[in-house]
Amino acid sequence: MENSVLTVDTFSAFFGDHQVLKDVNLSVPKNVVAALMGPSGCGKTTLIRCVNRMHELLPDTKVAGKMFLNEKDIYTMEPIVLRRKVGMVFQKPNPFPTMSIYDNVIAGYKLNGIRHSREDFNNIVEQSLRSAALWDEVKDFLHRKGTFLSGGQQQRLCIARALAMNPEILLLDEPTSALDPKSTSQIEELFVELKKNVTMLLVTHNIGQAARVSDFTAFIYIGELIEYGPTEKMFTVPKDKRTEEYLTGKFG
Amino acid sequence: MKDHVRARLIKNYIFKGLVMLFAFISLLPLLLILYYITKNGISVINWDFLTQLPRPIGEAGGGVFNAIMGTIMLIVLSCVFSIPFGIAAGIYLAENREGKLSNIVRLCVVVLQGTPSIVIGIIAYAWIVAPLRTFSALSGGIALSIMMLPVIIKTTEETLKLIPYHLKEASLALGVPYYKTILKVVLPSGLNGILTGILLSVARITGETAPLLFTAFGNQFMNWNIFKPIDSLPYRIFYYAMSPYPEWHTFAWGASFILVVLTLAFNLIARGVSIKWKIQF
């Protein structure tokens, strides 16, 4: 538990009476990629949305148990403060259509009214775009709309937007599921590069992706965390029979 | 067999021809109106007509400057009242799609849209003219703003409903408070639709006469005070057309021409805004 960026402690989540997560325990160390995998509908999205409390936007949700971000209790923080420390990238690329590429990257500052000098913003934009491996492709038209980019570029722009806030953890909900294979492998390479500085929690229902990019993998099945550990270990000697069945493609 | 096919082709042609004919006939009144107004009105339009005030009975010449300015003032006033309320109500309806209050508001919007303008005029009279004991630009602006409300509310609601939810999520996930998300992300993304709605509602009220008869009333002098009666193009047309003087009749045509051009312009700008400023998601 020590030195872990995110700690999930006997955590449960409910939609109305429907229990979606059952006593999940998980801890993500600094500067790794932790993958959440499992068949669709098992609660992966719910789990990562509980990390930045986005589930609270839906009616009729409740949670039990605790979560800590760098040892601070997530559920006693102000959601707004929490969300500024937690980056999120969605399934579908969602750059702001009214904003330029430049403004999209610093949207977290602009929309929150956080002021910086022009120069600082220039630096933040360049660094974030470089980290998202997008700088070279867009540096000549930073002031064009972000929506003119290709799907893969848009998704990297969204990653840059999240990185610009210096998040303590980056949540990624099937970030490549809407992209073509080439963009997908670009983004997978990006994750490997990014984890030198950023901790990532990556939802994927692509077993290969979990194997390629993650250091730790959690297997979730109908709301239960069946198994969690180093990716290599889990993929070679899964402890649970259900994990093995999932990895060998028996279901999912 | 061949005859059969030919008969069907002929029927198709006849049908197409009839549809075109009826479409043309239904356009005819509009074209005739435009033609007639232009023919009678354009000869009166000159610099003096646009910039001078009406002259007293018996004196030749004069213009409708006060009516043009009055109409512009009424438009500005009614925008000032209707836009904030209309957009706010539209946001509320788009954000709360179900729920008792939303349904009540939606019903009110429909009823308001169907309320005859003369009735809205009487209400503005009772609420503002009677207590203040004077006809005024203010009361006219309020009457017209009530007529604008349903259009603005409806178009704002429909526009905002089409904005993808994932944009709102993107903003909220950055820690942007809900109200800022609405004001800085959702509203700007729907700006073209909302502006179109406002322009269409302005076009709708520019020619309204009935509610002005006992609110803004009319004024043959130029007046900039919103607590005093004010002239307007529709009122001026009514006044001149009802007079027994042939020169004033031609003035009524001239004023009609200006009014039609204004209304047309608002409609065209609305179209332009809705096409040119379209946001691609």
Ligand SMILES: Nc1ncnc2c1ncn2[C@@H]1O[C@H](COP(=O)(O)OP(=O)(O)O)[C@@H](O)[C@H]1O
């Ligand atoms: N808004 C919602 N209201 C009610 N139930 C929901 C809602 N979203 C998800 N669920 C339920 O929660 C469970 C887990 O969903 P989710 O976390 O989206 O799964 P995953 O991301 O693993 O596919 C599913 O059974 C789903 O039906």
Ligand SMILES: [Mg+2]
């Ligand atoms: Mg999901």
